[in-house]
Amino acid sequence: MTTAEDPRTDRSGPAPGLPPHATNYGAVNGGSNGARGGLKAAGLPYALPGQRTISGSRHPEATVDAGHGGGSGSGNSEERPLDLAGIGIGPANLSLAALAHGVPGLRTAYYEQGAGFHWHPGMLIEGATLQVPFLADLVTLADPASDWSFLNFLKAQERLFPFYFAERFHIERAEYDAYCRWVCEGLAAAGQETAGTEREGAGPGLHFGHRVDAVRWHPELRLFEVDFTKLDADGSAPPGRSYARNLVLGVGSAPYVPEPLRALAASAGAGAPVIHSADYLEHRERLLAAGHVTVVGSGQSGAEVFLDLLRRRPAGREGLHWLTRSAAFAPLEYSKLGLEHFTPDYTRYFHGLPEPVRDGLVPRQWQLHKAVDHETLAAIHDELYHRTLGGGWPDAVITPGVAVRTAGRVGATRVELHLEQEQQNVRTRLATDAVVLATGYRERPLDGVLASLQPWLVRDEAERVCVDEQYRLVMDPSVKGTVYVQNAERHTHGVGAPDLGLTAHRSAVILNSLTGEERYRLPRRTAFTTFGLRAEGSFATGAPGVAEQADRQHEGFRPLRMS
Numbered sequence: 001m002t003t004a005e006d007p008r009t010d011r012s013g014p015a016p017g018l019p020p021h022a023t024n025y026g027a028v029n030g031g032s033n034g035a036r037g038g039l040k041a042a043g044l045p046y047a048l049p050g051q052r053t054i055s056g057s058r059h060p061e062a063t064v065d066a067g068h069g070g071g072s073g074s075g076n077s078e079e080r081p082l083d084l085a086g087i088g089i090g091p092a093n094l095s096l097a098a099l100a101h102g103v104p105g106l107r108t109a110y111y112e113q114g115a116g117f118h119w120h121p122g123m124l125i126e127g128a129t130l131q132v133p134f135l136a137d138l139v140t141l142a143d144p145a146s147d148w149s150f151l152n153f154l155k156a157q158e159r160l161f162p163f164y165f166a167e168r169f170h171i172e173r174a175e176y177d178a179y180c181r182w183v184c185e186g187l188a189a190a191g192q193e194t195a196g197t198e199r200e201g202a203g204p205g206l207h208f209g210h211r212v213d214a215v216r217w218h219p220e221l222r223l224f225e226v227d228f229t230k231l232d233a234d235g236s237a238p239p240g241r242s243y244a245r246n247l248v249l250g251v252g253s254a255p256y257v258p259e260p261l262r263a264l265a266a267s268a269g270a271g272a273p274v275i276h277s278a279d280y281l282e283h284r285e286r287l288l289a290a291g292h293v294t295v296v297g298s299g300q301s302g303a304e305v306f307l308d309l310l311r312r313r314p315a316g317r318e319g320l321h322w323l324t325r326s327a328a329f330a331p332l333e334y335s336k337l338g339l340e341h342f343t344p345d346y347t348r349y350f351h352g353l354p355e356p357v358r359d360g361l362v363p364r365q366w367q368l369h370k371a372v373d374h375e376t377l378a379a380i381h382d383e384l385y386h387r388t389l390g391g392g393w394p395d396a397v398i399t400p401g402v403a404v405r406t407a408g409r410v411g412a413t414r415v416e417l418h419l420e421q422e423q424q425n426v427r428t429r430l431a432t433d434a435v436v437l438a439t440g441y442r443e444r445p446l447d448g449v450l451a452s453l454q455p456w457l458v459r460d461e462a463e464r465v466c467v468d469e470q471y472r473l474v475m476d477p478s479v480k481g482t483v484y485v486q487n488a489e490r491h492t493h494g495v496g497a498p499d500l501g502l503t504a505h506r507s508a509v510i511l512n513s514l515t516g517e518e519r520y521r522l523p524r525r526t527a528f529t530t531f532g533l534r535a536e537g538s539f540a541t542g543a544p545g546v547a548e549q550a551d552r553q554h555e556g557f558r559p560l561r562m563s
């Protein structure tokens, strides 16, 4: 077992700040943690997708086995395959690991290329908060009684009362990161408890410093082979392999740089700092030392970086530009009914729409997920206003509707941005000493890791993978295992795909699908809005669609025929 920076070796008692049960796996199984009635201590009391007795011969390429071959300690053999192998440990797969912990006998392992759990470390700006309430932790919206809830984290840290009096619905981002690391450590400790016992392997198996390079479907074994590289601190990189009946991809998103700025970003090592906002904190001191800084992009990250720089630079000598090609520095849609776009009901509705309709909707919904929250916009205005109190005007330029056409370095220390304002039909140049590209993120492409599954993957008109209601990749039926995806399904499930508020629910849907049982009871209705005029059928739980319920509630209701 490898885990976050603090691998635990002492199994003699509870570790400080860990849930009390973390050293007592049996108590977890029998506890309140989502595991529902009549669960057996060992062995799965149900069939998992693709499950069968493995009696085939050993695959000739399988050089890593039983957790020790190749020196990796994190692989497993085809004789004892995992029920589920996860790729990536961000909030999505960590949520799944936390909720799966209540399922007895489920053999899982998750592989993360990073050395430990770190949630967007470059953007843990002091005071920056989550944009969702703390209830959108890893488990609560699927199982409020889970041991891995944010409130239980506070309890373990003896901070419940201060939190209660703080009356904070939106916790600091750094606190969410600390909470997730607490869950990692707790799950790791619980897994270690099973080492050497008959339940060995029943822990979630969180393996950090493991990059998954490829997965393959092995038709004879009816298992997935998962090839990974163990990225050791000493620079060695031993390969490893695991066998699993099912996979879950939680590889998240990666920083995105638009084409006109790519060459500039690629030359970042030389001269004037040009960084993506994802690396902001690492470079903040360099940015503060620069005479003039330009922030490009008007999403939440751009706003937070601009505000942080503004607050830290001397009044009257701010030397800041904030540019965006968007028409305005627009506020995030945060009305209560607007937020119902982040419910399972809307997800179900969206999934039922034809592909061209879905593709047309997502860009039109930008204000649901790409804009800036009201508090940050207000804080920026407050800070600027404050700087006028003594007379004068801050040296900060904020201009929407400006596109960066191209950019390049000028000499050793400057960057030149070629700008265009379409409405005025004006082009100009801006010389600056540093650039922060707050140009967003894109879903990490799955093609690399899934390359060998290509022949079996069903694709849509735009050549994207098809994802069904239960977050399964649609594949040729000859592949008996299932590949689930988390946060790679915006094109099929809508703007809520990366949202933390839907994470626990999606994990529960996946676990219900994986076990073929209702391990987690999910709500039948989640929004006051009834999306659409036609029922979109069941969604994952077998529960009636919301429109079906609306039909029942309003007997006279007749779906309209659209001509």
Ligand SMILES: Cc1cc2nc3c(=O)[nH]c(=O)nc-3n(C[C@H](O)[C@H](O)[C@H](O)COP(=O)(O)OP(=O)(O)OC[C@H]3O[C@@H](n4cnc5c(N)ncnc54)[C@H](O)[C@@H]3O)c2cc1C
Pocket (backbone or CB within 6 Å): 087, 088, 089, 090, 091, 092, 093, 111, 112, 113, 114, 119, 120, 123, 129, 130, 131, 132, 210, 211, 212, 213, 250, 251, 252, 253, 301, 441, 444, 449, 486, 487, 498, 499, 500, 501
């Ligand atoms: C700065 C920032 C703030 C955000 N704040 C909010 C918010 O307040 N509320 C909200 O709802 N959403 C927020 N989001 C959006 C979303 O919640 C996050 O992006 C979240 O981290 C998504 O979780 P994830 O697990 O899907 O992906 P990630 O957190 O990106 O994790 C994926 C992990 O997979 C690993 N990985 C990738 N490929 C491999 C491989 N081949 N082998 C092994 N490991 C691999 C990566 O190293 C990474 O650690 C925010 C996003 C950003 C960037």
